[in-house]
Amino acid sequence: MAKKQPLNIVKMKKYKQDGIPLSMITAYDYPTALLAEEAGIDIILVGDSLGNVVLGYNSTLPVTIDDMVYHTRSVVRGAENTFIVADMPFMTYHGSIDETLKGVRRLMQEGHAHAVKMEGGVEIADTVKAVVQAGVPVLGHIGLTPQSVNQIGGYRIQGKDAADAKRLMDEAKALEAAGAFGIVLELVTEEVAAAISKELSIPTIGIGAGRGCDGQVLVFHDVVQYASPYTPKRFVKTYGDVGSLIRSSIAAYVKEVKDRSFPAEEHVFNAADGVLDELYGQRKEKVEIR
Numbered sequence: 001m002a003k004k005q006p007l008n009i010v011k012m013k014k015y016k017q018d019g020i021p022l023s024m025i026t027a028y029d030y031p032t033a034l035l036a037e038e039a040g041i042d043i044i045l046v047g048d049s050l051g052n053v054v055l056g057y058n059s060t061l062p063v064t065i066d067d068m069v070y071h072t073r074s075v076v077r078g079a080e081n082t083f084i085v086a087d088m089p090f091m092t093y094h095g096s097i098d099e100t101l102k103g104v105r106r107l108m109q110e111g112h113a114h115a116v117k118m119e120g121g122v123e124i125a126d127t128v129k130a131v132v133q134a135g136v137p138v139l140g141h142i143g144l145t146p147q148s149v150n151q152i153g154g155y156r157i158q159g160k161d162a163a164d165a166k167r168l169m170d171e172a173k174a175l176e177a178a179g180a181f182g183i184v185l186e187l188v189t190e191e192v193a194a195a196i197s198k199e200l201s202i203p204t205i206g207i208g209a210g211r212g213c214d215g216q217v218l219v220f221h222d223v224v225q226y227a228s229p230y231t232p233k234r235f236v237k238t239y240g241d242v243g244s245l246i247r248s249s250i251a252a253y254v255k256e257v258k259d260r261s262f263p264a265e266e267h268v269f270n271a272a273d274g275v276l277d278e279l280y281g282q283r284k285e286k287v288e289i290r
Contacts, residue, residue: 121171
């Protein structure tokens, strides 16, 4: 397969101008990143959602910068020709600028990310501006922000009334003014997400935000239904069911080990004639293969 040319933030803005949607998916390790790149994905997000879908936490809050560096580095090895964004985890960009830049530096130098993502709007605009001025592309994230789930009262749809719609528009404009190259809109009403997308010169990438965004992002494990049990989500379309395939494949393996049908003749290697005679001597019984 011929290597593709990775996108950059200039090309992404041109995509918006030309009306070409951006495709983004999460990935958390080498094999999934490799598969995503081979499938032609535009952008890979190493999301702190790895806390839920990979590490077994019930939220993104326990994810650390060490976790993000480790997984980002693995993803970059698998998708060398794809633009890769790494999440700044919970409470790593709400203190001093110096502390924020230390985390950003680790994701860029140790994780080899091309950009970082931060959740929040007006309240983090100055931080976004400082990181951009340091030479690092920043992807914003507003609407449902999982790192603030305890503050906002759960996983609720955003932009359902005029006041909330204005708040989201103000946050989006603040991030654009701060230098963000794009903004993720999560669980935002379709009408508000479309209005924000039309107002901004930078691309919006929706997840549960309708058809008016400049791109879409989904979690890898949702796209291929890689979970047990899998919980359907209204804003997600699943395109495969690898969870059931994996489970049935392992169950078949267990059965064949138990009934001794695996390994079979085609899975074994045979020694040369006389090896067992030399190993045990002529007077010993040869090993019986059951």
